[in-house]
Amino acid sequence: MLYLHAIFNLMKRILVLFFCLIFQNVLTAQINEIGVFLGGSNFIGDVGKTTYVSPEKLAIGILYKWNKSPRHSYRFSYTQSTIIGNDLDSDVKGRVERGYTFKNEIKEFSAGLEFNFFDFNLHEVLTRKVTPYVYTGLTYTFYDELYVINGETKKDDRAGTLVIPMIVGVKSNVFENIVLGFEVGARYTFTDNLDGSLPKNGNFEPLKFGNLNSKDWYVFSGFTITYTFTEKPCYCKE
Template identity: 45%
Template sequence: MKYILILVISLFCFHYCYSQTHEFGVFLGGSNLIGDVGEPSFLNPNQFAIGGVYKWNKSPRHSWRISGTITELQISTEEPTKTVGELSAGLEFNLFEYNLHQSGPKSTPYIYTGLSALNHVDADLKKKWALALPMILGYKFRFSRSFNIGLEIGARYAFADDLDGSDDLGNLNNNDWYVFTGITLTYTFGRNPCYCTN
């Protein structure tokens, strides 16, 4: 137990000894489904979404990002919700330099894309996985030495047409979309990356 306590304290003290290169935090927001049935609005968060986010900042302009999110997708007001979980990995690109190794406030718009895997229940109530293409727009800023906050809207194009339960009834030429809207709060830690040591 004491070793776990030492590890936790060490992680939170790293920012006094090293410049930051990693980020770890949470995502809080809402979700909505865009399918062949139900609410057609693109941006209409109607269910709570929560997740975790990890970023490996490779330069002031880009980061490798991994996230996991859980939510309920609501097909329509008449239909029950379905619990889904998403795992996503890809590249986050900053439109302006976002150097966590420089003092002072920092902010930038950013975009993210990669590949997502969604665990959901199909029309036969069987759990299955579907791949999705995430397209995220966001704006983030550092409000203290070690903490960042971001606001983002992310649409996912699913390579599946059964998220809304209408795989036999809907338009077979249009796959489903789902959207996450919310905020990220991350804590930065780690060593100087090579782009800061020259």
């Protein structure tokens, strides 16, 4: 749909502009982090395995954090991956007998708040810091609308959905300007058609299958590597 392509292009432009503004303001009094996410993805829905964390396809992304205090950061990211499902890999007898498969390309934009359980004050450069953290926020994901006919999964059109991310992880400043983290993040979507089980297109409505009262999930698990830059804040109490 044209409006979805317009939204996608607008979000890409906003992301590029955002990172440009970051580099133009390197004298800000906050620590900034910019880096990459590298890991894997898996799907939880009406097709394939029901394992909650089981990376199957490569997931890559970029992220930026603005550390507002030692306990919380504003985080912005873009992540993309392929999610797959194969009923033959399931331990559910009915799915194995059905034998459906699917593949979907997802592109995720996210903005939200990362909260540290312990103080993560990067002003103390000679001190090794380790903390668990959680993240959630507002996420929008683009994906392919699918439908299954005669046992074969086909593409219809591009679509988008709001997503609620629920991420837990642990991180440490392994070097003076390098922060390494590991995280697992489940994404609850507002669609039931990442796998083709509930097509939006009314022409394919008779082809729906599975649990129609349950939305699809996908999971990203992997490592974040970020570089810190600009002046170190003192986080002084006002």
